[in-house]
Amino acid sequence: MSTVLRTIGLTKRYAKRLTPAVEDVSIEVAAGEIYGFLGQNGAGKTTTLRMIMGLVRPTGGEVELFGRRLEGGSEGFARIGFLPEVPGHYPQLTVAEHLRLHSRLTGYAGPDRTEETLSLLGLSEVRDVRAGRLSLGLRQRLGLARAILHGPELLVLDEPTNGVDPAGLHQLRQLLLDLAKQRGMAVLLSSHLLGEVQQIADRIGIMHGGRLLQQRAAAELERTLRSCVELRVEPLEQALVVLEQKLGILDYELRDSRTIRIYGKTGQSSELARILVGEGMELRELKVRHDSLEDYYLRLIGGKGA
Numbered sequence: 001m002s003t004v005l006r007t008i009g010l011t012k013r014y015a016k017r018l019t020p021a022v023e024d025v026s027i028e029v030a031a032g033e034i035y036g037f038l039g040q041n042g043a044g045k046t047t048t049l050r051m052i053m054g055l056v057r058p059t060g061g062e063v064e065l066f067g068r069r070l071e072g073g074s075e076g077f078a079r080i081g082f083l084p085e086v087p088g089h090y091p092q093l094t095v096a097e098h099l100r101l102h103s104r105l106t107g108y109a110g111p112d113r114t115e116e117t118l119s120l121l122g123l124s125e126v127r128d129v130r131a132g133r134l135s136l137g138l139r140q141r142l143g144l145a146r147a148i149l150h151g152p153e154l155l156v157l158d159e160p161t162n163g164v165d166p167a168g169l170h171q172l173r174q175l176l177l178d179l180a181k182q183r184g185m186a187v188l189l190s191s192h193l194l195g196e197v198q199q200i201a202d203r204i205g206i207m208h209g210g211r212l213l214q215q216r217a218a219a220e221l222e223r224t225l226r227s228c229v230e231l232r233v234e235p236l237e238q239a240l241v242v243l244e245q246k247l248g249i250l251d252y253e254l255r256d257s258r259t260i261r262i263y264g265k266t267g268q269s270s271e272l273a274r275i276l277v278g279e280g281m282e283l284r285e286l287k288v289r290h291d292s293l294e295d296y297y298l299r300l301i302g303g304k305g306a
């Protein structure tokens with residue numbers, strides 16, 4: 001699939017800060033792909049997105065959009081939709097008026113997509129409601145309607161789930177999946193919520209302290225997460241001898257003086273228990289643990305303070 005967005009060593013140093021807000025960030029998003037940009041508040045996500053949008057000037061590196069280097073002009077932006085973290089609306093304008101105005105401002109010359117976009121985002125019923133009277137969730141949806149109205153090839157969303165209720169979240173996920181998978185849009189979204197990114201992203205980039213700590217295909221990340229059998233057994237030394245010498249198990253880890261985690265044997269937990277008990281050990285506890293992406297993420301950012 002064709003690459004829509006590429007950043008190469010993107011860096012931003014603000015004058016009065018000792019450390020860069022963003023340092024050496026290289027990402028790539030292809031058509032039809034959802035890229036989840038994950039990180040805690042202050043990790044540098046917004047600054048990166050703003051550099052991609054040409055709203056903040058990088059102090060290093062570059063941005064390539066649609067195969068061309070971003071030169072600071074507005075060229076190419078008609079092909080991008082952007083949902084900022086807090087979309088600003090005109091409180092006196094209705095939902096439908098916003099879309100019509102947005103169409104004019106972006107210079108969009110195609111067929112009128114107002115009705116289609118309103119219905120796609122479930123905004124038809126509030127089409128004549130002024131933006132100032134909308135709930136936070138609906139305001140967010142109006143922001144998204146504006147971002148996709150002109151049928152962009154790249155959609156950039158900064159924390160799109162802020163203020164969205166659970167039903168709205170489900171709808172938003174479905175919509176983004178539809179835009180990417182059915183319409184071939186490249187989607188780049190930032191979030192501090194791991195669970196959300198995990199549910200829809202094809203690729204996940206983890207930002208921390210301005211740096212991209214890791215970038216993996218979501219499916220690959222799933223495989224990296226390791227499951228284990230956790231045993232509390234006494235005496236421990238003897239159990240280790242049995243595991244290593246009798247069963248040839250070497251991929252284990254000692255959690256404390258009585259607990260062992262054995263990796264890659266989750267399907268054989270009862271067999272392990274039977275053997276250890278048979279060898280005269282006292283088995284106090286046995287459980288199968290699945291490493292969650294949450295654990296993985298915390299491990300990854302652990303000790304790397306911003």
Ligand SMILES: Nc1ncnc2c1ncn2[C@@H]1O[C@H](COP(=O)(O)OP(=O)(O)OP(=O)(O)O)[C@@H](O)[C@H]1O
Binds near residue numbers: 017
């Ligand atoms: N205009 C600015 N001048 C100086 N420092 C800034 C400026 N904008 C952002 N920063 C700093 O750069 C760092 C990264 O901020 P950024 O907003 O990109 O993070 P973020 O991951 O998007 O977090 P959030 O979700 O809170 O927006 C932060 O430490 C922030 O204080």
